[in-house]
Every structure is written in structure tokens, then in C-alpha cells.
Amino acid sequence: MSRNQILANLRTSLASNRPWLEEVSRSAPHAPPPFVHPPAADLVAQFCEELAKLEGRAYPVADGEEALEVIGRLLDERNARQVIAWDLEQIDLPGLPALLAERGVSLLDADVQGPGRKERLQTLEPVAVCLSGVDCAIAESGSMVLRHGPGRPRLASLLAPAHIAVVRRSQLVRGLGEALALLRERHGATLFDATSHLTFISGPSRTADIEMTLSLGIHGPPEVHVVVV
Amino acid sequence: MSTHTLHFFDRVDTALHDATLRTALDRATTRFVGNRAGAIGALSDADRLRDQARALRAYALSRLDELLERLAERVEDRGGHVCWASDGEEAKRYIAELARSRGVRSIVKSKSMASEEIHLNEALERAGVEVVETDLGEYILQIAGETPSHIIAPAIHKTREQVGALFEQHLGMPPTTEVPPMIRAARQALRQRFLRADMGISGVNFGVADEGAVVIVENEGNARFTTTVPRIHVAIMGIERIVERLEDLAVMLQVLARSATGQKLSVYTSIISGPARPGEADGPEEFHLVLLDNGRSQILGGQYAEALMCIRCGACLNACPVYQSIGGHAYGGVYSGPIGAILTPLLQPDLPDNHLLPHASSLCGACQEVCPVRIAIPDLLLRLRADAVKAGKFHPIEKTAIQTYATMMNNPALYRASGKFAHLGARLLRRKGRIRRLPPPLHLWTRGRDFPSLPAQTFSEWWEERERQRRSG
Incomplete structure (x- = not known):
């Protein structure tokens, strides 16, 4: 009922204002710019610099081995015995399962669906580290793009006080326009078939709600560590 | 002067005499204005990006019927549910009934202007459901029993001492x-609220x-928890x-974040399509989208349609000299500042002081200057003023005064005489070089301002004297 009423009202309204709106619509091109800042020569350096401005930590490393060393150190420093992670094959870093096994770090089953949801959430809550890959990363804003869906839990970048992410140099794009174009190129019209939740993450959770004082980690992870391989 | 009219002036009065509020507003708006200017200035071509944002908003509005049908159809294709709500009552009834039928006892909410517009919390609490605001600022206000003073920093008027006392009392x-x-303490307390909640309610940016x-943008992560952890997610969208397209976000998100806080992108941008997919470990089992009309479909056909382009960034609030002085409380509605003075009369038409809001502006144009979609805010404010006069909302004496003024300005002799008369009056009222109180009915104007004392000579006297000296000298 309301649906038809709302649509009828809209059509009546547009009968008078559509020409004006269409004129404004034609006043500028609609195609988004691939990036909006002057392009940097070195995307890795730009990404790391932007992430640092957001109080995130970037670790540019030469190869997979060095990446594993960094991740091992971060896990040790947090005394992490358990992690919530994407399916490890969805994180593009060979040797990661072995690294976790070596340290006796177990992967928690993040499945909370069905009855007993709240109890399982309580079990997951004390976990110290989240571990994920990315679909791409945006150099000019220091952002990571994560497609969430089966094998890629949303909690694996949200629940714990530290989020460690692995980014491949080849996954870096200049701007948001390029990132969205890349997703479209890879997944076409079926982007949201397997993805229920597409998330851009730019640094640690922040708030300035008390006296404009910047504080990290009010809800999401206060620590964001990005290993750039 | 009706008592309703006094309410608005009283709120302004209270705000102007609240030193804590004014310091806080000054700090917040100065910071936001600076951050925005820096972020917009760093763009390769800010003007082009804003032109694009405006064109995209106009495009979407020009096909609003078609786009909404498509959105609803595709949400349903993904297993979501859609409620078309003509007004706040329908939206509230749908959500309350949903909560009842699913046995929901506790709800977590992330910031949503649309839900505040229809007073959703009160309706749900009346239905016996506990509702917790999870944005830190909104949470502080909820336990304090207050309303936001700023769109982006809602609790800016609370000092750290006051927040400490509230947390001592409510969180132990x-x-x-x-x-x-x-x-x-807030992280810990709200974390438990998330994990125990049966339903999450969020707003929608696009x-x-x-x-x-x-699409939901935020910095804290409370919207991610709200839309991920509880079994049911309800999103309310004006x-x-x-x-139309995902690609359009490459324009809209960038102007939104920069205009709101000076960020390149907000910390978290979530793009959510339906409930969790089969085989997905987390995410809601149910997704409901409430499409709230509440007058918008009619506004689209009138002379204020342009206000529907607004993306709620808050830049016009921060830039406005009136808002900088009185803050959000004084406006009385959910939407404050220059755009609020337009949106509140349109979306909350029952509020008694609405006809006064368009006058809470010096028409300096700073709002239009910073608007990421270039809404002609001063022009719309003027039209609202004219409407209010036509509707007989103001005392006839005001009309007479304006007509008298127009007659004077059109007649040089009358104009000169009135200048001399005003000088005489000003001399009588002046105390220490300033006029603190004008006689009634003009005293309303001086309730929150000093009237500058007039110089010894009128301009025409000064000019004549100057010309005389030049000729003789």
C-alpha cells in the first residue's frame, strides 16, 4: 500500500521537477575519477605514510619470509594463543599455517550462526588478535578493502584489540575509484553474490567524542598492523 | 508574541549564556572548519569533484521512483525484507512488530538521523525493548538524558569531568x-551490549x-558491530x-568524509547487501530495510527539492556563524544549522518554532560555499522566510515596519531625516559606547547581541562636510 502511495507521490513530484534535476544532472560528468590526489611515484611508500598518519602501523617487507617474521613477532608480543582469521588459503601468504602451528596458535571457529549465537560470541570475545587478507588497498588514503563472505568472517577484522592484515604490493591501487573499478573487473555484476559485506578500513577505530580528544579503539581494534609484501 | 515564539528565543538565550557550550562549540567548529579546508584544498580538483557530487545527487533524485524500486527488488533478491514507510508511525510500527514477533529484548543502535527524526527509541522503549545507543557521544547523551549539540560531535558540550561522573554513576x-x-570503560560496557543484543538498528548514508x-560510514566501529553481531539487522534510510551504481560512491564517499571531518575516507565504510550468505560464519540472519518517506516524496515536487540533495556531512553547521554561537540544541529539531533550518520545517512540520528557524542565519553564504553538493542554502532560507510571512506567521507590525523601511529607503529626504532621528535615539540609549538593550519590540534583537552605537555623524553629514572642505581647501 505505502509502496504504491510513495511511488505515486514521487512520480507526481517528478512531473514538475524532473527537467530541472536532469539539467543539473547533465552539468558534470558522472564517471568517477580513479584517484583524487596528485599521483605518487611509489604506491607502497604512499600507503605506508597515509596509514601512519591514521595511527596504523605498516611493515613494508621484501618477501614472504620477512612477512612471516613480522607476523610471528606481533603474535609473540601479544602472547596470542588463539586468533580469529579468514580461511588461511584466502590470505595470500604461503607458510602462514605452518607459522601458526609452530607457535601453537590455534584458529578459533568464528561460526556464530544458529542457536547458541550469544554464547559463542562470548567465547570469541577475549581473543587477542584478528588476522585477515585484503582484496586491495588504496594508497592515497591508507585504506584496505575487504570482501566479507563465506571463509572471510567480518569479526576477523573487528573483534580483537589487534588486527593484522597481509597486503600484496600487487594489490595496491591509487584511489577509491580504481579500487571499485578493480572489484568490478574481477567480479562483474556478481560482486555481491558471495559477498554480503564489503568493508573499507582506514586505520584503527577512533573517536573524539570526549572534549575533541582523539582516542583509539573505542569499539573496533585500537591496533592495525599491515604487512605489505 | 506567542509563547511558542519565546521558546526558540529562550533556547538561544540559554545557549548564548552557557560558557562551557560556547567554548566547546568554538573548539569543535574551528577544528572541523580547518580540517575540512585542509582536506578539500589537498584535492587535485575539488571543484570538479563537488560538481560531480551535485550532478550525481540530481541524477538520483530525477529517477528516485525507479531507483528505489530497483533497490527494494535487489534487497529482496538477496533474501532481505523491505518496508516502505509513508511516515514515522509506519516505520515504528514495523520495527516494533518485528521486535515483538522475534522475541527481541535488547537492541543496539548506531547513529541514525532518520530514526531520531521519527523518535524511534521512545516507541521501542514503550514496547518494552531496551535500546542502547552505541556511538560514544550518543551513548553519553543517552545516559545523561540529553540531545546532541553537534551532528558529528554530539556530546561536545559535555566536559570530561561531567562524562567521568556519568560513567562513575552508570558504569561503576x-x-x-x-x-x-x-x-x-565505555568499550567494555558497550561490547557486552553488542554481544547480548538481539537486534541491531543502523542508519544509511547511501x-x-x-x-x-x-552504505554506512563511521569511525568508531559501532556500526560494524551493530550490523554484524546481532541476529537481526534493521537499516533505516530516508x-x-x-x-544508482557502486562506482558513484567513489565521488560521494570522498566528498562526504572530507566535508564532515577532513578525513580522506572514514575509518570504516561498510557496504552491506542483504543478510549473511549461506556458509558465512557471522553477520545477521535477517536483514530489513526501512525506506522512510515522511514527507520527502512531496518535497521533491516543490521549491525545496534541492534540500533533498543533502548528504548530512555537517560542513554547513561548522561554517555558520550563528551555529558556531548557539549550537544544535537551540534549533529544537533533529536537524540543526543552516540545512537544519530548511530540513526541520520540511521533515518535522509540527514543531512550533519552525517559522523562526530560517531567521537563524545572517545569509552570509558560508554554508553554500562549503556544501559538497552546492545546495543554494541562503536562497532556500529566503524562500522559507517569504512562505512564513505569507502564511501569516509573523506579527503584522513587522510587515508595517519593513514597508516603512522600504518607503524611507526610496525617498532621500525621508532617509536623511530618519538617520538624524536614529542618531538622537542612539545617543539616549548608549552606555559606554554600546547599546545593550533596544526598546520593545526591538529588545528581542538585543537579547543575544549588543547594538553598535552610531558614530557622531551620519554618513551623509560626513560626506557633505568632506565635499565642503575639499571645495574650500
Whole structure:
């Protein structure tokens, strides 16, 4: 009922204002710019610099081995015995399962669906580290793009006080326009078939709600560590 | 002068005499204005990006019927449910009935202007459901029983001492005036609320028609928890907040974040399409999208349609000299500042002081200057003023005064005489070089301002004297 009423009202309204709106619509091109800042020569350096401005930590490393060393150190420093992670094959870093096994770090089953949801959430809550890959990363804003869906839990970048992410140099794009174009190129019209939740993450959770004082980690992870391989 | 009219002036009065509020507003708006200017200035071509944002908003509005149908259809294709709500009552009834039928006892909410517009919390609480605001600022206000003073920093008027006392009382936190322990206490308390909630309610920054998706931007992560952890997610969207394609976000998100806080992108941008997919470990089992009209479909056909382009960034609030002085409380409605003075009369038409809001502006144009979609705010404010006069909302004496003024300005002799008369009056009222109180009915004007004393000579006297000296000298 309301649906038809709302649509009828809209059509009546547009009968008078559509020409004006269409004129404004034609006043500028609609195609988004691939990036909006002057392009940097070195995307890795730009990404790391932007992430640092957001109080995130970037670790540019030469190869997979060095990446594993960094991740091992971060896990040790947090005394992490358990992690919530994407399916490890969805994180593009060979040797990661072995690294976790070596340290006796177990992967928690993040499945909370069905009855007993709240109890399982309580079990997951004390976990110290989240571990994920990315679909791409945006150099000019220091952002990571994560497609969430089966094998890629949303909690694996949200629940714990530290989020460690692995980014491949080849996954870096200049701007948001390029990132969205890349997703479209890879997944076409079926982007949201397997993805229920597409998330851009730019640094640690922040708030300035008390006296404009910047504080990290009010809800999401206060620590964001990005290993750039 | 009706008592309703006094309410608005009283609120302004209270705000102007609240030193804490004014310091806080000054700090917040100065910071936001500076951050925005820096972020917009760093763009390769800010003007082009804003032109694009405006064109995309106009495009979406020009096909709003078609895009909404597409959005609804695709949300349903993904297993979501859609409620078309003509007004706040329908939206509230749908959500309350949903909560009842699913046995929901506790709800977590992330910031949503649309839900505040229809007073959703009160309706749900009346239905016996506990509702917790989870944005830190909104949470502080909820336990304090207050309303937002700023769109982006809602609790800016609370000092750290006041927040510490509230947390001591409500969270059992040891007394402190340090911010970090307050953040930790709030994180812990709200984390438990998330994990125990049966339903999450969020707002929507943009619907994406082609993808059947909604976009939510935030910095804290409370919206991610709200839309991920509880079994049911309800998103409330004003019907005008739509784009056609995912790619359009590459324009809209960038102007939004920069205009709101000076960020390149908000910390978290979530693009959500329906409930969790089969085999997905987390995410809601049910997704409901409430499409709220509440007058918007009619506004689209009138002379204020342009206001529907607004993306709620708050830049016009920060830039406005009136808002900088009185803050959000004084406006009385959910939407404050220059755009609020337009949106509140349109979306909350029952508020008694609405006809006065368009006068809370010096028409300096700073709002239009910073608007990411270039809404002609001063022009719309003038039209609202004219409407209010036509509707007989003002005392006839005002009309007479304006007509007298027009006659004077059109007649040089009358104009000169009135200048001399005003000088005489000003001399009588002046105390220490300033006029603190004008006689009634003009005293309303001086309730929040000093009237500058007039110089010894009128301009025409000064000019004549100057010319005389030049000729003789």
C-alpha cells in the first residue's frame, strides 16, 4: 500500500521537477575519477605514510619470509594463543599455517550462526588478535578493502584489540575509484553474490567524542598492523 | 508574541549564556572548519569533484521512483525484507512488530538521523525493548538524558569531568577526569551490549540501487558491530539517500568524509547487501530495510527539492556563524544549522518554532560555499522566510515596519531625516559606547547581541562636510 502511495507521490513530484534535476544532472560528468590526489611515484611508500598518519602501523617487507617474521613477532608480543582469521588459503601468504602451528596458535571457529549465537560470541570475545587478507588497498588514503563472505568472517577484522592484515604490493591501487573499478573487473555484476559485506578500513577505530580528544579503539581494534609484501 | 515564539528565543538565550557550550562549540567548529579546508584544498580538483557530487545527487533524485524500486527488488533478491514507510508511525510500527514477533529484548543502535527524526527509541522503549545507543557521544547523551549539540560531535558540550561522573554513576567506573580510562570503560560496557543484543538498528548514508546494498560510514566501529553481531539487522534510510551504481560512491564517499571531518575516507565504510550468505560464519540472519518517506516524496515536487540533495556531512553547521554561537540544541529539531533550518520545517512540520528557524542565519553564504553538493542554502532560507510571512506567521507590525523601511529607503529626504532621528535615539540609549538593550519590540534583537552605537555623524553629514572642505581647501 505505502509502496504504491510513495511511488505515486514521487512520480507526481517528478512531473514538475524532473527537467530541472536532469539539467543539473547533465552539468558534470558522472564517471568517477580513479584517484583524487596528485599521483605518487611509489604506491607502497604512499600507503605506508597515509596509514601512519591514521595511527596504523605498516611493515613494508621484501618477501614472504620477512612477512612471516613480522607476523610471528606481533603474535609473540601479544602472547596470542588463539586468533580469529579468514580461511588461511584466502590470505595470500604461503607458510602462514605452518607459522601458526609452530607457535601453537590455534584458529578459533568464528561460526556464530544458529542457536547458541550469544554464547559463542562470548567465547570469541577475549581473543587477542584478528588476522585477515585484503582484496586491495588504496594508497592515497591508507585504506584496505575487504570482501566479507563465506571463509572471510567480518569479526576477523573487528573483534580483537589487534588486527593484522597481509597486503600484496600487487594489490595496491591509487584511489577509491580504481579500487571499485578493480572489484568490478574481477567480479562483474556478481560482486555481491558471495559477498554480503564489503568493508573499507582506514586505520584503527577512533573517536573524539570526549572534549575533541582523539582516542583509539573505542569499539573496533585500537591496533592495525599491515604487512605489505 | 506567542509563547511558542519565546521558546526558540529562550533556547538561544540559554545557549548564548552557557560558557562551557560556547567554548566547546568554538573548539569543535574551528577544528572541523580547518580540517575540512585542509582536506578539500589537498584535492587535485575539488571543484570538479563537488560538481560531480551535485550532478550525481540530481541524477538520483530525477529517477528516485525507479531507483528505489530497483533497490527494494535487489534487497529482496538477496533474501532481505523491505518496508516502505509513508511516515514515522509506519516505520515504528514495523520495527516494533518485528521486535515483538522475534522475541527481541535488547537492541543496539548506531547513529541514525532518520530514526531520531521519527523518535524511534521512545516507541521501542514503550514496547518494552531496551535500546542502547552505541556511538560514544550518543551513548553519553543517552545516559545523561540529553540531545546532541553537534551532528558529528554530539556530546561536545559535555566536559570530561561531567562524562567521568556519568560513567562513575552508570558504569561503576572509579572517579577520574582522564579520557583513556573512560574510553576503556565505555568499550567494555558497550561490547557486552553488542554481544547480548538481539537486534541491531543502523542508519544509511547511501543506498546503492544496482547492488541492493546500503552504505554506512563511521569511525568508531559501532556500526560494524551493530550490523554484524546481532541476529537481526534493521537499516533505516530516508528515501532520498540513494545512488544508482557502486562506482558513484567513489565521488560521494570522498566528498562526504572530507566535508564532515577532513578525513580522506572514514575509518570504516561498510557496504552491506542483504543478510549473511549461506556458509558465512557471522553477520545477521535477517536483514530489513526501512525506506522512510515522511514527507520527502512531496518535497521533491516543490521549491525545496534541492534540500533533498543533502548528504548530512555537517560542513554547513561548522561554517555558520550563528551555529558556531548557539549550537544544535537551540534549533529544537533533529536537524540543526543552516540545512537544519530548511530540513526541520520540511521533515518535522509540527514543531512550533519552525517559522523562526530560517531567521537563524545572517545569509552570509558560508554554508553554500562549503556544501559538497552546492545546495543554494541562503536562497532556500529566503524562500522559507517569504512562505512564513505569507502564511501569516509573523506579527503584522513587522510587515508595517519593513514597508516603512522600504518607503524611507526610496525617498532621500525621508532617509536623511530618519538617520538624524536614529542618531538622537542612539545617543539616549548608549552606555559606554554600546547599546545593550533596544526598546520593545526591538529588545528581542538585543537579547543575544549588543547594538553598535552610531558614530557622531551620519554618513551623509560626513560626506557633505568632506565635499565642503575639499571645495574650500
